[in-house]
Each structure stands twice: as C-alpha cells, then as structure tokens.
Amino acid sequence: MSPTLALSRNKILDSVRANQRAAQPMPTIPHFHTNQPSDLVTAFRESIARMAGVVVTEDVPDLDSFLRATFPGAKVICSAIPEYAGTIKPASFNHWAEASAIDVCILRSPMGVAETGSVLLSDLELHVNTVAFLAHDLVVLLDPKQIVANIHDAYEHPHFKLRPYSVLMTGPSGSGDIGGIVVHPAQAAKTLTVILAPAPDARQRTA
Amino acid sequence: MSSPIDQAKNAEKFLADTVHEQRLDKLLWAMRMRRDAAARLVPEWEELRTLASEIKEHALSHLSDYLTQFEAKATANGVIVHWARDAHEHNQIVYDLLAEQGADTLVKSKSMLTEECELRPFLERRGIRVTETDLGERIQQLDDQPPGHIVGPAIHKTTKDVALLFSQKYGSDPNNEDVAYLAGVMRENTRPDFLKARAGMTGANFLVAETGAIVVATNEGNADLSANTPELHICSVGIEKIIPTMESLAVFIRLLARSATGDTITQYTSTFRGPRKGAAMHVILVDNGRSARLGMNRFWHSLKCIRCAACMNTCPVYRRSGGLSYGSTYMGPIGIIMMPTFEIRKYSELPFSSTLNGSCTNVCPVKIDIHEQIYGWREVMEENDQIQVVKKEAMRVADEVLSHPTLYHIATTTLSPALEVLPHFAVYNRLNAWGKHRDVPEPARGTFHEWYRNHRPNRNEVER
Numbered sequence A: 001m002s003p004t005l006a007l008s009r010n011k012i013l014d015s016v017r018a019n020q021r022a023a024q025p026m027p028t029i030p031h032f033h034t035n036q037p038s039d040l041v042t043a044f045r046e047s048i049a050r051m052a053g054v055v056v057t058e059d060v061p062d063l064d065s066f067l068r069a070t071f072p073g074a075k076v077i078c079s080a081i082p083e084y085a086g087t088i089k090p091a092s093f094n095h096w097a098e099a100s101a102i103d104v105c106i107l108r109s110p111m112g113v114a115e116t117g118s119v120l121l122s123d124l125e126l127h128v129n130t131v132a133f134l135a136h137d138l139v140v141l142l143d144p145k146q147i148v149a150n151i152h153d154a155y156e157h158p159h160f161k162l163r164p165y166s167v168l169m170t171g172p173s174g175s176g177d178i179g180g181i182v183v184h185p186a187q188a189a190k191t192l193t194v195i196l197a198p199a200p201d202a203r204q205r206t207a
Numbered sequence B: 001m002s003s004p005i006d007q008a009k010n011a012e013k014f015l016a017d018t019v020h021e022q023r024l025d026k027l028l029w030a031m032r033m034r035r036d037a038a039a040r041l042v043p044e045w046e047e048l049r050t051l052a053s054e055i056k057e058h059a060l061s062h063l064s065d066y067l068t069q070f071e072a073k074a075t076a077n078g079v080i081v082h083w084a085r086d087a088h089e090h091n092q093i094v095y096d097l098l099a100e101q102g103a104d105t106l107v108k109s110k111s112m113l114t115e116e117c118e119l120r121p122f123l124e125r126r127g128i129r130v131t132e133t134d135l136g137e138r139i140q141q142l143d144d145q146p147p148g149h150i151v152g153p154a155i156h157k158t159t160k161d162v163a164l165l166f167s168q169k170y171g172s173d174p175n176n177e178d179v180a181y182l183a184g185v186m187r188e189n190t191r192p193d194f195l196k197a198r199a200g201m202t203g204a205n206f207l208v209a210e211t212g213a214i215v216v217a218t219n220e221g222n223a224d225l226s227a228n229t230p231e232l233h234i235c236s237v238g239i240e241k242i243i244p245t246m247e248s249l250a251v252f253i254r255l256l257a258r259s260a261t262g263d264t265i266t267q268y269t270s271t272f273r274g275p276r277k278g279a280a281m282h283v284i285l286v287d288n289g290r291s292a293r294l295g296m297n298r299f300w301h302s303l304k305c306i307r308c309a310a311c312m313n314t315c316p317v318y319r320r321s322g323g324l325s326y327g328s329t330y331m332g333p334i335g336i337i338m339m340p341t342f343e344i345r346k347y348s349e350l351p352f353s354s355t356l357n358g359s360c361t362n363v364c365p366v367k368i369d370i371h372e373q374i375y376g377w378r379e380v381m382e383e384n385d386q387i388q389v390v391k392k393e394a395m396r397v398a399d400e401v402l403s404h405p406t407l408y409h410i411a412t413t414t415l416s417p418a419l420e421v422l423p424h425f426a427v428y429n430r431l432n433a434w435g436k437h438r439d440v441p442e443p444a445r446g447t448f449h450e451w452y453r454n455h456r457p458n459r460n461e462v463e464r
Helices: A002-019 A039-050 A062-069 A096-101 A200-206 B006-016 B016-038 B045-061 B062-077 B087-101 B112-116 B119-125 B135-142 B158-171 B177-197 B222-228 B245-262 B290-294 B300-304 B309-313 B332-342 B358-363 B370-383 B389-402 B405-423 B448-455 B457-463
Strands: A055-058 A077-079 A104-109 A118-122 A137-142 A165-168 A191-196 B080-084 B105-108 B129-132 B201-202 B206-208 B213-218 B232-238 B269-274 B280-286
Touching: A002 A039, A002 B062, A002 B080, A002 B290, A039 A055, A039 B309, A039 B405, A062 A104, A062 B112, A096 A165, A096 B177, A104 A118, A118 A137, A165 B177, B006 B016, B016 B245, B016 B309, B045 B245, B045 B300, B062 B080, B080 B087, B087 B201, B087 B232, B105 B112, B105 B222, B112 B119, B119 B129, B135 B158, B135 B177, B158 B177, B177 B222, B177 B448, B201 B222, B206 B245, B213 B222, B213 B232, B213 B245, B222 B269, B245 B290, B300 B332, B300 B370, B309 B332, B309 B358, B332 B358, B332 B370, B358 B370, B389 B457
Parallel strands: A055 A191, A077 A104, A104 A137, A137 A191, B080 B280, B105 B129, B105 B201, B201 B232, B232 B280
Antiparallel strands: A118 A165, A165 B269, B206 B213, B213 B269
C-alpha cells in the first residue's frame, strides 16, 4: 500500500471510530417459511412471467430440435452444458468481448427462486461470464427440485461464498427509463427461456 | 461561497410546462402505488423494514470493524482495495488506474457516488471518453444534464424529448417515439463501446463484510457488461453501504426493488467477490463526508439509505417540481437531509421544499425518520442564520402555534374552511414560499378534534 493510500485509510478509519454510534445488536433474521407458497414450481413460473421470462414445463427430449424450432435464425449456438454440443463452447472465446457473436446461449442453473422467478448463474456455469449478457437469447435448464422458496434460502447457496461472480438473473434485460414504460431488451439478453428439466445425474438416478 | 439553491424558483420553469409536470406527477404516483401493491403481497413486510433498519444501525455502529473485515476478505479474494477521503482522491485513484491500464475509454454503470464526486468531467478533462451505459443516465449525459432521479435518471423526460435527443446525437428518426425503438437505438450505439472499452466501472448497492463482495442491482444488465467485458473493473462505493453478511443481504434485496418500482427483484442482482483469471478488480471505499455525518446526533440516520427513491416517488413537492430543481446530486426528501451535510450554505433552502406530510418516512424501507430530519435541518438553518426572512417568520409562527394547544385549535378550525373560499392569491402569497405555483390539497371536512368530539363524546369529556 502506498504511503498516501495508507494515510487515507487510517484517517478514514480514525474518523469513523471517533464518530461511531453506540453499539447496536444484530437482529436474528428469520427465513419466513410460514408464508412460503405450497407449490414452488407454480410460484416460480408465475414470478418469472411477471419479469417477462418464459418457462417451458413440457419434456424437451431433443434439445437441438427445440432450439432450432424456437430460434430458427440462430447460427451461433453456444453451449455451456456437457450434454449438448451447440456450435461453440465458451472456452473458445479468447477475449470475453468475443461472446457478442452468440445468437443463443444454453446454460444450466443450480438453483431457482420461487419468490422472484430468479435463476442462479455463476462463473462456474458460465465459464465466460459475458456469454449470459452478450448472447441475444438465453436458454437456462433448471431442475425443478432445485427451486427454493425465497431470497433468504437463495443466499444460503454456497456459490455466494465461493464463486468470484454470481448473479440472480430474473427475466431478460429491460428498462423503464424512457417515459416509465418497461421494454425488453435493454443492454443484455433479449429473451430468457427456462426449461424445467431434471439434472442429468438426477435422471440417471431415477432411470 | 456558493449562494443557496432556490429549489422553488428552479421549479418554476418545470411547473410552467404543464405537460412535463403532470406527466411526472402521474408516473411517480403510479410507482408509489406499485410499491404499495408489492408490499401488501409480502405478509412480513413491516418486519423486514424493522430488520433492515436494525441491521443498518448495527452495521453503522460497528462500521470500522466491518470495513476492515471487508478489506481483509476482498484482498484475500484478489481484489485491490483503495480508500478515498474525498471526491478528489477518489477521482485521482480512478484516473491513475485507467492510465496504468492505458485505457482511454471507460464504460460505466450508474453510480450516484460518481455523480457526487463529479468523476465524469474530471476524467474527460484528462482525455478519457466515458460512456454511461444505463439508459436513463446515458440520456442525461447526451443532454448534458445531471440525473433527475436516483433510479430513473431521465424520468422527467417524455418519449418525444428522447426521440428528439437521439435524433440529434445518434441520427435516429425524430418522429419515432416508440420506446422499444429508442431502447434499440441506445443498444446499437452502446454495444460497440462495451466491446472496445479497456476498463469498466460500477457502483455498488451493498458491500458484504463477511465475503468481501460487492452487490450490484440493475435491470439492464449494463453493470454486468461493464464489469465483465473489459479486463479492468473498478467499483466505487460509499463506506456506509456495508452490511455484515449474505444472510442480511437477503433482507435488503427483498425490500429494494419492491420499494423502488414495485417489482419483486431487479433483472440482475449480481455479486462480485473477486476478479476473473487474467483480469483485475479494484474497489474504492469512499468517505467524502460520511464519517463526519456518522457523528451528527440528529442526522446520522440518513446513512442507512439504500437509494430506492421511494421517498421521492411519494413526495408531492418532488413529483411536481422535478429532480433537477434541487440543484443537487441527491434530490427529493433524502436529498434534502443529505445535501446540507456536504455544504450547508448552498443547500440551506432545501429543507423548506417539503410539506412535512411524513409519507417519505412511511415508505422508507430502512425506516429513516426523513420528515423529522427535514424539520431538524430547518431548525439548524435557523440557528445558523442560513434562511430567508420569509421562511424564518413562517417557522416562528409555526413554532408558536404548535407549542400552544389553544392556538393550534383556533388555527386548524378557522384556516381549513377559509382555504375553501379564500382567493388563490391570498393562499399563495410571498409569505407561503412553497405554496407559490402549487395547489394545496382540498381541506378536510373537519379537524381531527372535531371528529373526535362527534364520535367519542363521552371519552372526550373524561379525557378533558
């Protein structure tokens, strides 16, 4: 640390200590599970729909056919999941700005949140963080068993203590900055489609 | 020394244009209604507000410990932590980091702190091209105006205003006011800047001491793009934004978007704990008067603010005069109680831009006693001889009336009927500085005391 920086640091901390309030206790934070919905999958679907996200609940036996049918113009399909090849993998991008070439990106989320309709993604699932923001359309696989009730539960996920980057993503990019009218997209993905599909290892377990 | 900002006078221009004034009033009130509807759907809403207030008070009463804990954790995660005492130190740190990176372009997401520090002009004078990537903030940048609202910086502009502005700056169709078209124009013009920029900058909604993380909430995804695309991410954040744990973060995330827009959450709620491989992440912890405010017995509560803007959306003065009239970085009720801590004389008139109706306090998700602080600042201004003679006289009369129950009875029973029949000029005269240009609400059919006597005659007798 440079001498100037150390001086500023110490001056700020001295001033904070001199002005700090008398110690107040930290409250106990409940998870409010008494108010949680009985059907988490339905609650998740309703929540994400309010944020312009789309949920596919029907079985999607052939991912490639689904993607080709849903996004007929897509040329570059980036797959960040092992069970589907796509046309490109995130590891192919040397510079993270190169992800802007992606038409559709497919990912798997380790957790959904019923209260908000959010899906969790981190650098572990994304490999290259920008794939989720520079791709035009996003498709996220989510095991319905991995939907938690609310945000209190969500922040207990180990990603938030282990991963350098994690995002609770809720619908496609949007903005209400012009005239207060909400439109999609703003700067990032134009659409977000969540396919409720058991994780591959879960399928094997039930098979 | 700066002369005081005259918010009422500044608002005259905005009020003269009824299209903008009525539109803003309606739009912000609709946001307030959406906030109410969202809150009603959460049975534990009031409990969450209490928890949020208590967590913030706990964190601010252990601020030095949590700041050093954050520093240690973030450093261990590979983040480089800087400390800036004031705006100049902050701006210099940012410039030095950009210079070291050889970056002459910067993409940044919205940060009220960088507005407070006047970072953009500082960098532009030194040859750095700055692109604001939040749609509303970019509109204000292109129009050479500061933000008019802390959540929707260009909320005071109509679609027509934006269509004209974009046609001048981007060559788009001036007659196309379709919002999706205009957002598309912004997207097309901003995306190349994301891809080329050598550095990106964000603010932060929260700092988490336990994990050394910064948390950023946006709807556009522009903060994630600014932080993730270039190889240098700089985050500027005020020291008061610290909270202890991820567990406590949940309370604030449940309150923030619901209070701001009525949504359950923002589209992107992102946690940055450290840099990606091959990239650098810097966090600048900024004081700029915050530690001094912590020592103000009457006013330290404003440090609990999570910048949701619910107090602005509900404020009748803000809704009908627009954010730019405050002539300050932070505007509306929260601005009124924060700005005098930066420069008392310049912002000495702001505490009078309020009806003291208390609705700002009622909607605040962290329970800041905003209207009481506004009144407190009025007293400070009077004690420091910082206010106009007219307002001083109005305060003296109010003090006199409020401190004598009999006078209060006479005033409320005689004035209300009078408001119905008095000609406009008699109510909106120079002795009512705020009433100028504004209509007061229709008076109640009776005072509370009259209602009480009519409905509880027996108890009334006993209590008297």
